[in-house]
Amino acid sequence: MEKVVKNKTILHIDGDAFFVGVEVAKNPKLKGKAVVTGEEKGIVTALSYEAKALGIKRGMSTFHVKKYFPKVIILPGDYKSYAKYSSLMFDIVRRYVDDVEEYSIDECFGDLTGLEHPLKMTYRQIAERIKKEVNVELGLSVSLGVAPTKVLAKVASKWVKPNGLTVIEKDNVKEFLAKTPIGKIWGIGPRTAEALEKRGIKTALDFVNKDIAWIGNNLSKPYEVIWQELNGISLLEIDPRPKTVYSSIQKTRTFHPATNDKLFLFSQLSKHIEEACTKARHFDLVARKVSFFLKTSNFEYHTCSVNLKTSTNAPEMIVTLAEEKIKEIHRRGVLYRTTGVVLHDLVSSDTTQGDLFGRSAQANKFEVVHKQIDTLEKKFGKKVLYLASTQKAIKRKTGATEAEDLDRDLLFL
DNA sequence: TCTGGGGTCCTAGGACCC
DNA sequence: TCTGGGGTCCTAGGACCC
Numbered sequence: 001m002e003k004v005v006k007n008k009t010i011l012h013i014d015g016d017a018f019f020v021g022v023e024v025a026k027n028p029k030l031k032g033k034a035v036v037t038g039e040e041k042g043i044v045t046a047l048s049y050e051a052k053a054l055g056i057k058r059g060m061s062t063f064h065v066k067k068y069f070p071k072v073i074i075l076p077g078d079y080k081s082y083a084k085y086s087s088l089m090f091d092i093v094r095r096y097v098d099d100v101e102e103y104s105i106d107e108c109f110g111d112l113t114g115l116e117h118p119l120k121m122t123y124r125q126i127a128e129r130i131k132k133e134v135n136v137e138l139g140l141s142v143s144l145g146v147a148p149t150k151v152l153a154k155v156a157s158k159w160v161k162p163n164g165l166t167v168i169e170k171d172n173v174k175e176f177l178a179k180t181p182i183g184k185i186w187g188i189g190p191r192t193a194e195a196l197e198k199r200g201i202k203t204a205l206d207f208v209n210k211d212i213a214w215i216g217n218n219l220s221k222p223y224e225v226i227w228q229e230l231n232g233i234s235l236l237e238i239d240p241r242p243k244t245v246y247s248s249i250q251k252t253r254t255f256h257p258a259t260n261d262k263l264f265l266f267s268q269l270s271k272h273i274e275e276a277c278t279k280a281r282h283f284d285l286v287a288r289k290v291s292f293f294l295k296t297s298n299f300e301y302h303t304c305s306v307n308l309k310t311s312t313n314a315p316e317m318i319v320t321l322a323e324e325k326i327k328e329i330h331r332r333g334v335l336y337r338t339t340g341v342v343l344h345d346l347v348s349s350d351t352t353q354g355d356l357f358g359r360s361a362q363a364n365k366f367e368v369v370h371k372q373i374d375t376l377e378k379k380f381g382k383k384v385l386y387l388a389s390t391q392k393a394i395k396r397k398t399g400a401t402e403a404e405d406l407d408r409d410l411l412f413l
Numbered sequence: 414t415c416t417g418g419g420g421t422c423c424t425a426g427g428a429c430c431c
Numbered sequence: 432t433c434t435g436g437g438g439t440c441c442t443a444g445g446a447c448c449c
Contacts, residue, residue: 043417059416104449189447220423222447252418291443299416303443338417 015106314366
C-alpha cells in the first residue's frame, strides 16, 4: 500500500514575554511599564517590551538594572501563577483542538488538521478565536502561527510579535524562508548556523535549496528532519501526552566567587542530590545512574557518572558515592563556578521488580523514610530535615548565624 | 551574550563477543 | 599465534531547546 502523506495544519502559540505578561494580568497597573522578573535569581529572566526598548536584556544582573534603570520595576518570579496561567491557556486551545502538545510553560502546538468542517471556520478563524479568548479571558498577549509543519508553525508565530497571527500556506513558504536567517530556525543553533554560513547558507531558503543528500552527507539526522519540515513535509508529530515522565532530573547551582573548597563543593553536591531525589520521589521515579559535575571558571566540565547497583531515589547512598567521586574530579588550584548532579535512566518505582534483581531492602527502607519526611515537609514548609553533608551549603546560602545553625543541627538525620 | 537552570536527543568510539 | 569482519552495548560529550 502506498503511504498517503496527509497535508497537515499545525498551530503554534507562543506567550509574549510570558512571565511579565502574567504579572501584568495579575496587576493591570503594571501595563505599559518597564517590568522585569527574576529578582530572586539576581538576573533578568523575563522583560516587558518597554524594558526591552530601554536596552535591557535577558541575563542582565538585577543589580545593573537597579543602578542604570532605576525606574524599572523588578519583580520576583511567581512560578505558581505562571503555571496556572499556562494551563488556563492550554485549556482554551483544547476547546477547539484535541491534540495539544504542551511544549513549554508558554508554548504549545495543536493539530488543526481537518477541523475546518466540523468547526465551520477557516484555520485562520480558529486561530483568531483562540487568540481572542486568551487575550480577553486571561489578559495575556500571545502570538500565533499556522503552517503545514511544526517547524514552519514556529517560523510563523515568530513572524509578527507581540500579539501577532501569521498563516503560512504551502504556496508561500519560500517567501518566508527567504527572509529568515538560518540561525533563527528551530533546531539550528549557533554552532550549526556558523558552519552553514561559512558554506554560503545564510537563509532558511538557502538551506532548503540544498539537496537532501547534501544535508545527509554534511549534517546529522535531525537536520534532515528540519529540511523536510521546512519543505512542508510534516515529520514531527504532535505529542499530546502530559509531561510528567522524566528521563533525567538535574540540580545545578552557580556561585560567586568561584572556589576550590572541596568541602563546600561536596556539600553543594549533597544538597543537589537531596533536591533531585525529592523531585524523583514526587514523580515516583528511581534512578539507575547518577552523574556529578564541577564546572570550572573556564566553563570546562569535570564529570563522572556511576551506574547504581540498586536503583533508588534515596539520597544517602548517592551522597556517599559523591564523596568518593569528587576526589577523582576535583583538582588542586582549579576554580569551580558551578556544581551539578543529574539522575539518569529514571524508571517508575512502582514497577517493583523481584527482590533478586530489584531494589535492595536497604534502598527501600530509606525510600520509605524519605516519603515520610516529604509529607512532613509539605506540612511545615521546605527543608525541615536534611543530611549533615548538606549543612555547609545551607549555611553558606542563608548566611545563618551560629545559633541558628545549632538549632538546625538538632534536626539532623 | 562574558554566559542561570532544567531538559532532550544524537553520534563517535571503545569494549566485548562471535 | 596471528588474521579478518561484523554485531551489540555502553559511555561520554556535543548540540539544541525553553
